[in-house]
Amino acid sequence: MGEFDTATEGTIRLACFIGVLAIMSISEVFLPRRPLVARKSWRWASNLILVAINIGLVRVLIPVTAVAAAMTGEDRGWGGLHLVEWPAWLEFVLAVAAFDFAIYLQHVLFHAVPLLWRVHRVHHADLDLDVTTGVRFHTLEILLSALIKIGAVMVIGPSPVAVIAFEVLLNASSLFNHSNVDLPSRLDRMLRWLIVTPDMHRVHHSVLPNETNSNFGFNLPWWDYLLGTYLPQPREGHLQMTIGLMEVREERVADRLDQMLLLPFCRLSAPEETEFGPKGKPPRVG
Secondary structure, X not given: OHHHHHXXXXXXXXXXXXXXXXXXXXXXXXXXXXXOOOOHHHHHHHHHHHXXXXXXXXXXXXXXXXXXXXXXXXXXXXXXXXXXXXXXXXXXHHHHHHHHHHHHHHHHHHHHOHHHHHHHHHHHOOOOOOHHXXXXXXXXXXXXXXXXHHHHHHHHOOOHHHHHHHHHXXXXXXXHHOOOEXXXXXXXXXHOOXXXXXXXXXXXXXXXXXXXXXXXXXXXXXXXXXXXXXXXXXXXXXXXXXEOEOXXXXXXXXXXXXXXXXXXXXXXXXXXXXXXXXXXXXXXXX
């Protein structure tokens, strides 16, 4: 079981990550949605090096993965799904959906709690939105997220296979919905019933507070629809909207690795440094 945890899980996730990253990167070249405003080489280097740092530190500081936690929970009967005897396919679907809802709530929390917002704003400080933004998260956020996932495993009681499937889906969808790809409007409208599309999630990266505090979903769009956090389009339109944070507009601050790592510890002037993340009302759920 340990071999499955360390080898198989890592191989599957890495292969899917590289595959989706390559597909979306190529698509961005031939089907760009918006012109880029920052130097792509600098941004990509910083964003991808940050990913490598995060992977290494998580492995060292949190050696127990969500998959390993699921194995332990399966052996000991921990979690809600181990208390029922439903068909395996139904438990799989429910586990993935429950995980996705947990990540939605985590995302809302990182916007609503000022201390957590300071960490999460590294993700929002990117001056452009493309496939690498989907993996641009501060190390502290990745560590907290790993702990939250382990906690969710203990509560939900998913199978290890469901956890791997969700992790792959989460990584792939984050790369997809952060990508700078121009989907036909009709296809976008159809896909929004099932998954979060690039146009849907791009609204969330606007500098405008009410837009930043909307469209929190990563995989499934249903939580935004049901809980009142869905916003269909940005006020200025996708081509004219401003991406990032109002108070972080310089490339050397927004897209340089050392500055990204220090950003949670920097005090930014109003309107960015306010209660409930960006200036304005806290995220409204329900």
